[in-house]
Amino acid sequence: MRLEAEALVVRYGARAALAGVDLVIAPGERVAVLGPSGSGKTTLLRALHLLVAPTSGRVRVDDAVAGDADRRAALSRFGLLQQRPGLVAGTALANVAFPLRARGLARRAAEARARDALARVGLAERAEDDAARLSGGEAQRVALARAVVADPEVILVDEGTNQLDPATARVAESVLLEEARRGASLVVVTHSPAQARRLAARVAFLDGGRVVADGPTAAVLDHVDSPAIRAFVERA
Amino acid sequence: MIPPGEVASILALTVQVSAAGTLLGALVGVPAGLALAGRGAGRRAVRAAVYALYALPPVVAGLLVYLALSASGPLGGLDLLFTPGAIVVAEAILAAPLIAGLTVAAVAEVPSNVREAIEAAGGSRFFAARALLCEARHGVAAAVMVGFGRALAEVAAALVVGGNIRHETRTLGTAILQEIGQGRFESALVLAAILLALALATVAALARLARAHPEAAP
Numbered sequence: 001m002r003l004e005a006e007a008l009v010v011r012y013g014a015r016a017a018l019a020g021v022d023l024v025i026a027p028g029e030r031v032a033v034l035g036p037s038g039s040g041k042t043t044l045l046r047a048l049h050l051l052v053a054p055t056s057g058r059v060r061v062d063d064a065v066a067g068d069a070d071r072r073a074a075l076s077r078f079g080l081l082q083q084r085p086g087l088v089a090g091t092a093l094a095n096v097a098f099p100l101r102a103r104g105l106a107r108r109a110a111e112a113r114a115r116d117a118l119a120r121v122g123l124a125e126r127a128e129d130d131a132a133r134l135s136g137g138e139a140q141r142v143a144l145a146r147a148v149v150a151d152p153e154v155i156l157v158d159e160g161t162n163q164l165d166p167a168t169a170r171v172a173e174s175v176l177l178e179e180a181r182r183g184a185s186l187v188v189v190t191h192s193p194a195q196a197r198r199l200a201a202r203v204a205f206l207d208g209g210r211v212v213a214d215g216p217t218a219a220v221l222d223h224v225d226s227p228a229i230r231a232f233v234e235r236a
Numbered sequence: 237m238i239p240p241g242e243v244a245s246i247l248a249l250t251v252q253v254s255a256a257g258t259l260l261g262a263l264v265g266v267p268a269g270l271a272l273a274g275r276g277a278g279r280r281a282v283r284a285a286v287y288a289l290y291a292l293p294p295v296v297a298g299l300l301v302y303l304a305l306s307a308s309g310p311l312g313g314l315d316l317l318f319t320p321g322a323i324v325v326a327e328a329i330l331a332a333p334l335i336a337g338l339t340v341a342a343v344a345e346v347p348s349n350v351r352e353a354i355e356a357a358g359g360s361r362f363f364a365a366r367a368l369l370c371e372a373r374h375g376v377a378a379a380v381m382v383g384f385g386r387a388l389a390e391v392a393a394a395l396v397v398g399g400n401i402r403h404e405t406r407t408l409g410t411a412i413l414q415e416i417g418q419g420r421f422e423s424a425l426v427l428a429a430i431l432l433a434l435a436l437a438t439v440a441a442l443a444r445l446a447r448a449h450p451e452a453a454p
Contacts, residue, residue, distance in 0.1 A: 051355060076358030086349030089370055098367075102359030146353075 001077055001153035001185065002027055003048055007057035010043050017043035019209035020057070025154070030186040032200035032217065034193065036232060040209040041189040042083070045156050048187060049078050076103050079152035079184075081160035085143030092118060092134065093127040096145045103150060117145035120175055122168075136163045144172050148179050155179055157188040161195070173198055193221050193236050205229050237423050238411070242403075247430060250407040253320050253394075254387040257327025258335075261387070262380050265332040269339020269379070270365050283340060289333035294326075298396030301326040305397065318399040323407065326393035331383035338382060342375025343368060374449035378442055385438045388431070408434075 003025040010018040018040045025031055025048070033041050046052040047059055050071050058065050061074050076099070087095045096117050100110035118124050121141040126134065134142060140163045147155055155176065161169040176199060180186050188199050196203055196217055203220040205213040207228045213220045224230040238246070272283050303309050305317040305325070316322045343351075346368065354367045369376060391409035398405030400414055408431040415424035 046352075049356060051352060072358050072360070074358075075356060078356065078358075080353070080356045082349050082353065084349045086347065086351070086353035088350060088354065088367060089373075098353075099357045102357040102363050104359075143353075 002060075002062050003154060003185070003187075004060040004063075005044070005048060005057070006060060008044070008047055008054050008059065009056040010040075010047055010052060011055040016055075016209050018047065018054075021206075021209070021211055023204055023211060023214070025185050025187055027153070028180070028183050028185055029202065030180050030200045031188070031202045031204060032196035033187060033189045033204050033206060034191070034196055034232065035206035036228070039206040041206055042158055043209075044206065045158050045187065045189050048154075049080060049156050050074055076150070077153045079147035079150065079155040079179075081140075081144055081147040081155070081157045083159040083162060085139045085163075087131040087134075087139055087142060090131060091128050092123060092131050092138075092142045095131050095142050096149050099146060099150045114145070114149055117149040118142070120148070120178075121145045122171060137165065137168055140164055141168065141172065144175060148175060148184075151182065152179075152184060154185040154187065157186065157190075159189055159191065169195075191236065193233050197221065205232075237420070238415070238427070243427070243430070245403065246406050246408055246411050246427070247434075249320060249405075250388070250409070250431075251434070253323045253407060254327060254384060254390075256320075256324040257387040257390075258331050258380060258384040260324060260328035261331030261383050262335050264328070265335030265379070265383065266339050266369070266376055267365070268332070268336040269376075270343060270369060272336065273340050273343035273368075283337070286333050286336050286340075290337065292330065292333070293392075294330055294390055295392040295396060297329050298326050298393030301329065301393065301397045317397060318401060318405060320398070320405055322397035323390075323394045323405060326397045327387035327390050330390060330393060331387050334386055335379045335383040338379030339372070339376050342372040342379060345375055346371045374445060378445055381438060381442045381445070385435060385442075388434055388438065 005021050005023045008018050008021040009016060021044060033044060035041050043052065047054060050059060088098060093111055093114050096114035097110040100113060101107065115124065115127055118127050121144050123138060123141050126138060131139065131142060144160065157176065161172050164172055176186055186199060190196055200217050202215065203217045204211050205220060212226055213229055221233055224233060272279050272286065301322060302317065304311045305314065305322055306312055316325065350371055351368065354364050391413060394407050395410050395413065398410065400406050400410040408427055412424050412427045415427065
């Protein structure tokens with residue numbers, strides 16, 4: 001899937017979370033979105049996922065502007081790993097099967113695929129556990145399984161490994177990289193330049209709701225011209 | 237005194253019409269609440285209208301239902317006036333706005349990341365609404381209980397559209413009025429105690445739900 005933000009502006013009241021973003025995500029591309037807190041990273045991710053309507057500008061999916069009618073169909077082509085895993089009521093298995101059920105897959109088939117996805121994140125034995133009783137890290141791994149279970153064309157990650165210990169975060173990253181090898185695009189919002197280097201071939205750096213640098217990961221992070229990026233990399 | 241058998245039948249009719257009115261109100265109110273729970277100026281305006289209907293005087297609701305169901309009214313052909321069915325319709329009209337408004341509040345209590353995850357999964361609007369309803373189920377159950385409480389306590393609308401006909405449309409509320417009107421206060425007090433017990437049982441069930449699931453408290 002080709003994803004394009006074109007002169008994208010998103011305002012919350014008087015504040016512009018995005019102040020004119022142009023960004024193209026090519027099919028299969030791995031892009032990290034970096035920037036200081038409040039720079040618009042999460043809003044950009046939500047706008048690319050068609051979850052927030054632009055104040056002006058547009059998001060194109062495969063060169064088409066997703067209207068309201070086909071927006072819901074387009075949504076099912078994405079996988080989303082949120083910063084705080086928004087698990088629904090039910091078991092871990094039901095949560096992972098959720099996107100497949102949303103796409104109309106029968107319960108038995110959806111649950112079979114969901115079990116495979118849970119095994120990928122090391123939670124096969126917790127399938128029948130109530131999602132509300134999982135630890136924060138386990139819940140995040142369930143959310144990761146849910147994000148990849150339907151073989152999405154684009155996986156959007158919003159600081160999705162923050163709640164994981166370093167070893168489990170590496171497992172999560174390896175799952176995301178497997179998805180990229182399958183052909184999925186990755187758009188990863190992160191505070192960590194190190195994670196950006198591991199996951200992304202390209203970095204878009206946001207500051208004040210604008211993309212202030214966009215290029216190969218090493219080029220953006222190692223050959224820093226911008227004081228904002230240098231401060232960010234040094235702080236991290 | 238009203239014979240015990242007649243009291244039992246009045247009690248049964250009261251519970252039946254209140255339950256049916258609440259069910260009908262919920263069939264309208266819950267989907268309406270789900271639909272009105274999102275953002276947008278249009279939704280805000282409709283929500284304000286729904287909240288205004290909280291204050292709809294029961295006698296006015298009764299009058300409107302009376303006019304609609306009377307022989308010359310648009311629904312006169314249903315032949316419902318002065319039947320329990322007419323009371324059910326009036327109570328549904330009174331309960332539906334409460335249920336819709338409290339359903340909006342229940343959906344607002346669902347954490348934003350859960351709502352976003354449901355939306356992000358795609359699928360039909362029906363699938364998303366069903367998933368959201370499942371998340372807000374305790375609050376919606378509380379909304380329906382509040383609707384039942386309103387239907388149970390209803391007198392004026394039941395009197396206007398039901399007519400307080402003995403053995404047919406006499407509910408606890410209208411029977412109490414009848415007994416007071418005829419100076420039979422002892423009998424009125426017995427009926428009032430039964431109605432109060434029913435109302436307290438509803439409140440107790442609501443309190444129990446709120447204790448088990450604090451987010452459900454209306």
